[in-house]
Structures are given as C-alpha cells and as structure tokens.
Amino acid sequence: MSSEVRGLVGVVRLVRPERRNALDRGTAVELTRALEEHLRSDAISAVALLGSSGTFCAGGDLTTLEEAAKTDPVGTLEDFHRLILTIARADKPILAALCGAAAGFGADLALATDLRIASESAFLQESFIHVGLLSDGGGTLFLRELIGPARAFSLLALGQRVAAAELFQLGIVERVVPEDRLEEEALTLAATLGQRAPLAMGALKRTLFGPRRAALEEELRRVREEQIRLLESDDFNEGVRAFLEKRKPNFSGR
Secondary structure, X not given: OEEEEEOOEEEEEOOOHHHOOOEOHHHHHHHHHHHHXXXXXXXXXEEEEEOEOOEOEOOEOXXXXXXXXXXXXXXXXXXXXXXXXXXXXXOOOEEEEEOOEEEOHHHHHXXXXXXXXXEOOOEEEOOHHHHOOOOOOOHHHHHHHHHOHHHHHHHHHHOOOEEHHHHHHHOOOOEEEOHXXXXXXXXXXXXXXXOOOHHHHHHHHHHHHHHHHHHHHHHHHHHHHHHHHHHXXXXXXXXXXXXXXXXXXXXXXX
C-alpha cells in the first residue's frame, strides 16, 4: 500500500500485485490508518482510493484469512469493519477508481465510497457466496440502497461479474473511462470535490448519508453474527479448498 498527497487530494493506493491487491488483516489495518491520516489532515479535502497493476482489489486474501478467521474471527471481522466504517463516517468525500477486479470484500470496499468511476476493464463481483460466506463489508446494505433489494439479491446470490458498462447503467459508477485515463480522471474528479466548501461538503454528507451510517453499524453487527457461524461451517472449508484448487465446490449444507 502507498499513500501520498496530490494538492488537496489524499491518494491511497493498494499495492499487493502478487495477491491482486487482496487484503489480509494487516493490510486492512494499514489501509484504515492511511485513510484516517488523510481524513484528519486540514490540508486535504478529498481522498482517492486506487488500485494498481490493473486491479482494484480482489477481496480478502483467503491464503491467510482462513486461519485468521478460525483463530480470531471476531477480531478479524472487526478490523475489516473498522475500514468500512472509517469510509462511511468520513465528512470528506472519498472516491474509488476501479480497474480490473473489485471482488468480494473489494466490491464492498468500493461500494462504501461516495463516488466510483471505472475503467473499461473493470468489473464488480460479490463473490462471497462461492466460498460459502455472506458479503461482510456492508455490500448487502450498499447494494440494497443503490439498486433495490431484488437486484441486490441477484448480484449477491449469483455472485456473477458485473461489467463496467452495466455498473454505469445501474448507477453504481459515475462514469466509465479508458484504462489509460482512469487515474487522471479519478484525481481530477477528486480535486473537483476537494475544491468545494468543506463545511458544506460535510453537512451534505451528514444529511445525505446520516441514516445509512446508523443503519450500517447495525447491519455489520448482524453480518458479524451470521458470518462467524458460516466461518465455522464445513461449507466454508470446502469453498476455500475449491477456490485454492481452482475447482467447483461441493457444498453439503453443514
């Protein structure tokens, strides 16, 4: 992960190319701290969250999270939820620039931001269902709010990729741009947001997203209870094994 300042914009970039920018517990904590630092700074008025190496975020890193979830499921989920809540509670605007995969927790991370733009190669995939889990980063609430319960159920239950063009049609992303212009467009849009009156921007976000902020805390509490049960299931173990072995899972309902 890298963090820098471009004018009024704090830029946080996910850099784990060997894992397609998937997050382990330590990276989630590090990302939260970088965002908090930008959000506290009086010199920064907006934040841009970027991927790297052609990928936004492939989700949680199952090679490490399986063990973390077994040894400390509550603490692991709380660290990931703290990241989502940091974004959702921010008075400064936060923008995500999607390239390649925004999958699993990476999808929820993108949906937590205020505004999203995508490259032509980008796709969003709520892939939790494929490993026997529930979307655990607020995706249930964000999608229900953005596209309604029926369409949200389709995306969450089928776990299919949603390409950039459809994300635009659904109103999930603000615009779709060529790959080589994504970062420039993202930083320009973030700078435009950063030039708006900070007090008015904070008031706008509190008014517009206030009900969602309160609902999100309750949603994540319910999700945490459900997810802990799922993490203890045979289906989760089978889902992870199938993912790592690149085969279809054979779920048993246990």
